[in-house]
Amino acid sequence: MSMGESAAALVVLTPGGAELAARLKTAVPTALVYGRAGRVASADVVFEDFTATLQAAFLEGRAIIGIAAAGTLIRALAPLLADKRAEPPVIAVAEDGSAVVPLLGGHRGANDLAKRLAGILEIEAAVTTAGDRRFGVALDAPPAGWRLGNPENYKGFAAALLSGETLKLRGDADWLAQSSLPFSENGGLAVQVTETRGEPGPHCLVYHPAVLALGVGCERDCEAAELAGLVESTLAAAGLSHLAVAGVFSIDVKADEAAVLDLAARLDVPARFFDAVTLEAEAPRLANPSDLVFREVGCHGVAEGAALAAAGAGAKLVVAKTKSRRATCAVALAPGVIDVQNLGRARGSLCVVGTGPGDPVWRTPEVEAAVLRASDLVGYGLYLDLLGPLASGKARHGYELGEEEQRVRVALDLAAEGKDVALVCSGDPGIYAMATLVFELLERGEDTSWQRIDIKVMPGVSALQAAAARAGAPLGHDFCTISLSDLLTPWPAIEQRVEAAAAGDFVIAFYNPVSKRRTRQLAAAVEILKRHRPADTPVILARNLGRDGETLKLVDLAELTPDMVDMLTVVLVGSSETRRVARSGGGHWVYTPRGYAAKAKKKSEDAA
Template sequence: MITKIAPAIVVLSQNSVTLARQIISVFPGGTVYGLAGRTSAVDVSFTNFGETLRELFAQRTPVIGICAAGILIRTLAPLLSDKRQEPPLIAVAEDGSAVIPLLGGLNGVNDLARRIAEVLNVQAAITTTGDIRLGTALLSPPPGYHLANPEDAKTFISDLLAGAQVKIVGTAPWLSNSQLPIDPSGDLTIEVTERAVTFQPNCLVYHPATVAIGMSGTEEDSTTAVALIQQLLVDAELAPASVAAIFAPITTAANPVIHAVANSLGVPARFFTSNQLERDLSQGYSPAKAVAEATIAQSPQIAIASQPIDPNTIGQPQGRLAIIGTGPGGLQWMSPEVREILKSATDLVGYKTYLDLIGALGDGKQRHESDNQEELARAKIALDLAAEGRYVAVVSSGDPGIYAMATAVFEVIDRYNQPAWDSVEIHVAPGISAMQAAAAAIGAPLGHDFCAISLSDILKPWSIIAQRIAAAAAADFVIAFYNPVSQERTWQLTAARDILLQHRTPDTPVVLGRNLGRTGESVKAIALSQLTADVADMRTVILVGSTKTRSIQRSAHHIVYTPRRYT
């Protein structure tokens, strides 16, 4: 079967990046790794090809190298020991003319190669004798089937290739439609069953994913629930490998017990709304109906379908909402966690400018754009999408918890009592804020106590802003000003300066950071007396020093810092 881990596509030149994006379009969650200095617009940059490739291989990540097959083989040769543990390794020609599976025959490399070849409109260079002559990969069954005794497969396949015939016990279209030498009286046997059986000589056993386990979410704790389900399978003489998924009502989607059981079996958890249950129960006998019947039980219940169950077509996953900070601008400031979220998310919600900043990481995602001042409406849209079982990323620049969307999401949850949102898993992924980027670019002005104040009076009155500026100035904080000037707001910055001058000297260092991490970036220091509306805009963050902040000249560089030691 094809490995469930998303592949890494490794490229060594810019010419290969477009081809990598074409390939990765059919592998959600895949990552493009590019050699630093020779590639751009990749997901991860690396400097050492050998170390990167070996690390990916050791983590059992499928690797697709757009390069010569030889360099892949020579690099990984010292790691080759157990073919059962080898992830798929594929070489793709730089012009896309050849797709060559190299390693990972037991983990779906040939099927993976065929999928890539289909995208590139070429023929995969399959060299596995069994695949070619038998028309199927017995060691790598299709999704929905699990080979229970792979250790017996080598001899079994050798006997087939030597002329032995095989009988099929059970039903599996992928076997009956193959080129296997099938004979009801064959000496070899392939058994397809969800039952836990004792392995016999000359027999391969495949467990189809036909078992659905329904849970109510009322189980006491995870340990008890896992033991209960395991015993339930033993009593029913069912193989755990035949469990397709754990199914439960959508109201239990946030219940850790459900997810603990699913994780223990290595299967997904899927959830039903009442409407989905009614629809599936009304069907004739089918995997969906069997699952629905199991789900409505008041205690853990097992149902067996007549054919393998594809969990992705039944119910929905638990919705996920990630509120992410992409940093002030450049991709180099985006955290690995945020990159992973962007790769996995199905939907992106945010201000168009911020969605554009993530570049190729947003390719293939459903975009939901809105105006910058529609934060609460944007949060509601994101929660509603997540409640449908989607993986939604709410995109903020900087840090999502600093004058950004994290607060808006939690405010909406607090204000509106929407039971559907209770099923959503919410996660906040931090980012580098503009004040951090500006400070780092010029030295260390935030080196001692500081605070942040937004000069926008759209959401709070100016009287409160003025009060906070005066208090922060009197307390001698370094102050970071966000949203200093807009087309409609031009007088507030001058008013803030005048308040500050009651507590600071005119030559107090002030740092202006504009378009940080983006085209046209500038960072400079001026004196407090020079702080006027024409030196800033909404893309500027301003750092006003305390009475201890110092400005020094070092060679051609202007440095501003605030000492940590008071003397």
């Protein structure tokens, strides 16, 4: 598991555990503290049900650091344990800081993470994996830039090695040579290092260093199967292993080409893109320079140029440009493992995320993962502040209210540079928020590079949903939302919508009900509503939801005045059918029936 995919869960059950968690967070700054309700004073996620919470974190792929007994963690997760190759790291830490034990996912990051945590506590991690303990290396989990070609042979190979067999090394690999493995020229076992397919078997593990740069080009909207088939046959003809491919490389105008992105996904490697100037610098090394290609894209070769640019100055072209009907590919061999992350430009991404009304418990795991992946955060400064530890280590681009278009332009520009950007909104990004402005700017077509960005909109809990949940179920039947701000919409249009919603007997959620200089709109809306529904219609005033100072007030429609409301308030006005029901602790729940009572009555009459 990549620690960047999901925030680690630091699970705390006691106040003493919370103090230890604060120390351990220095090893995992992005970790979210999960604290038991009533026992842990400050936590990012508060839980009541320990087992359900732990299982949910496990299924989300989060690394789990439990400040608890190992047995407690094991019993909670036992029903979920199936495939050790897919499980995230799970680590038990003694509350007094005396022990750190990786329980699961040892070779998926748990062993390394346990050692980092132990370093903070100035103790030794209780790593029990046999190969790690004896030889100082995990043969089934090679370092970054290396792949094991025949993992199916690992178990028997490891058993023989632990039983006293020696092995010979065929090829160069510092991480193996510097280990405590029992190398011998006459070893009965072998480890082979090669970019070719090698000779895998029960007595030979084959490791492939990421030394091949795969350059590709294709016509617009080329079928993914055609490019993938070309690459597969080309590698096979050259005797090269796809596991030695470090990345898929092309020209930047192909950053959104589905076939290229699909190929990278199939090979499970990054896709990176170079500008035409960088590719043209490789022209002297091309085997098949083309004036036609130069006229079309500004360089004499895409596939060969991209492969060579990625593999570096000491590389050689081992497969010259090979063509199918609509695609090309070429392969360059680098003198060492290729560091793809520092090459070219990734396809930029823009996630337009909704963080909910404010409380972290209303933030979805999808949004949390997107924020953690992001290199840059863009948004209203307060919204970025509300992210808390999720924003740690990110480049922040904070703006004031009223600078919405500037925010979106900056987010699009950053993503066009190849960065992973999160445009942060409160509530839901598609409800009176930034998502619509993103697509409006795309439609204007001001910058063609914006069109190549990978854009995703991720929903959040909206203010009207949060207000409704706090109050009961006022949105149980048909409802609508209306913004009373006339900054972007003329008041006559707003007034017409309020009239229509009132006549249609919709429950109405009013956003932007008032401001310091704008109060007449709410007063006018109330007058319209009074003509269509009873004076005692329930009205919910929900202010500062999910934040300090949250209030929820229930009034009659006849009582509602602008001075009861501010810009932090969502106003929910019931329909003529909306009802009150007494709460056991005082006050009332509010709900809008859907007609179940009438249905039950008819069923009873039919039975009679």
